[in-house]
Structure formats: structure tokens, C-alpha cells
Amino acid sequence: MDNWTQRTSLLFGEEKMQRLAQAHVLVVGLGGVGSYAAELICRAGVGAMTIVDADTVQASNINRQLPALHTTIGESKAEVVARRLQAINPELRLTVCPVFLKDDNIPELLDSASFDFVVDAIDTLSPKCYLIWQALQRKLRIVSSMGAGAKSDITQVRFADIRDTYHCGLSKAVRKKLRKMGLRRKLPVVFSTEQADPKAVFEIHDEKNKKSTCGTVSYMPAVFGCYLAEYVLKRL
Numbered sequence: 001m002d003n004w005t006q007r008t009s010l011l012f013g014e015e016k017m018q019r020l021a022q023a024h025v026l027v028v029g030l031g032g033v034g035s036y037a038a039e040l041i042c043r044a045g046v047g048a049m050t051i052v053d054a055d056t057v058q059a060s061n062i063n064r065q066l067p068a069l070h071t072t073i074g075e076s077k078a079e080v081v082a083r084r085l086q087a088i089n090p091e092l093r094l095t096v097c098p099v100f101l102k103d104d105n106i107p108e109l110l111d112s113a114s115f116d117f118v119v120d121a122i123d124t125l126s127p128k129c130y131l132i133w134q135a136l137q138r139k140l141r142i143v144s145s146m147g148a149g150a151k152s153d154i155t156q157v158r159f160a161d162i163r164d165t166y167h168c169g170l171s172k173a174v175r176k177k178l179r180k181m182g183l184r185r186k187l188p189v190v191f192s193t194e195q196a197d198p199k200a201v202f203e204i205h206d207e208k209n210k211k212s213t214c215g216t217v218s219y220m221p222a223v224f225g226c227y228l229a230e231y232v233l234k235r236l
Helices: 006-012 014-021 034-043 077-088 106-110 125-137 169-180 219-235
Strands: 024-028 048-052 093-097 117-120 142-145 157-161 188-192 201-203 212-214
Touching: 006 014, 024 034, 024 106, 034 048, 034 077, 034 117, 034 219, 048 077, 077 093, 106 125, 117 125, 117 219, 125 142, 125 169, 142 219, 157 219, 188 219
Parallel strands: 024 048, 024 117, 048 093, 117 142, 142 188
Antiparallel strands: 157 188, 201 212
């Protein structure tokens, strides 16, 4: 096989490429943000990945999610992303978990391998906060995505500690819940300083742990995924 990581190696150098090849990254959530984060981490040459998402592809996902095509509607997002990652790097050591995360199976997931980094791209509050809490209890390195919905200005995307975020409803909800769980540690996140467009936020009543859904545009979740990938790769 041709050296498909040659261009990355020219930028990072062989020693850093070896570190990436030996690393194991867990990506939880494979929607608009997580699917891009997973693919970019894979394309950089990370040697092992575990990907988690129980959802199937819906037509409403096509505007922003890598696994979402008219030809993949109804398929498992985790399985579609897995095929992409293995087509990018056939030697990738890949574990695919098409399961719903709940409080009782998150510890099992985090203890299932020696993870070098955890990427949280979950968009429902309870499993998101419990994953963060359990990861930090284990002293695992983690970076978390906040809300990309109802926003459209990529110049306002930032890295921050969650305590320094603003104009982000998901950040506020996560902070509040983590405080109730007794967590006071720093948590690196990707968020946007842009005010959410109120006309693009709709209340929903049929989804557990989720009170609203937001309008989205193709590039915004992808940018969040790029930020997550950069954060992980630079630190590995």
C-alpha cells in the first residue's frame, strides 16, 4: 500500500506519527459533529478507535452528517461510519458499538479498553453528563462538543473551559447538571459565542432528555468536528 499518511508525516514528523499510530481514541456520538471528528482523527493516522452510536440514518440527517445519504437511510450510523473509516485505513483497529448509552453501561464502555482520548459528541443531556463525569473520575483525557444548532457563523467557534462558555444553552445545562453531580473540574469544550437564532429552535416533547431541536446548516457541525479532531491530535 502507498504511504497514505505521507503528507501528515511531512507536517508532524515520524515520532509524532508513531504516537498517533499507537493511540486509541473513543468517539461517542456519530451525528453532524462526531462523524466529522471520527473521520478526521482516522485520516490523521490514529491506530485504534472505538465508535459509539445507536441511531440509524434519517432523511433529516442528510444536510449535515457524513454517514447520511439517500442510499443509507435506515442503516446504523455506527456501521456506515465504520465502513468509511476502514476504507480510509484498512489497518485501523476498530471497535464498533451500535448501542444506546445509559448510566449503567457507560462505566463498562470506558473500562473496555485503555483509551488515550475520549471525544464526547452526544447531544442528549443525561448520557452526555454521565460520560463526562465517569471519564473525569478515571482521569481520562476528554474533549466535549457543545451546541452547534441554530448557529451559522464559524468565526465564533472557540475552545474553552466549560465554565467560561456563554450564549450556549447546552453548555449551561451541562454545567448545571455536572455541578449537581459534584463535579468541579475543568472540562475542555468546543462552543460558539454566537447567539442562537431563536426562530431556529423548536420545542419537542417525544424525546427523552431532550427538550428542543434546532435548525442546522451543513458546515457548522463539521467545523465543530474539526475543532474536536485538532484538540485530540495535537495532544496525542
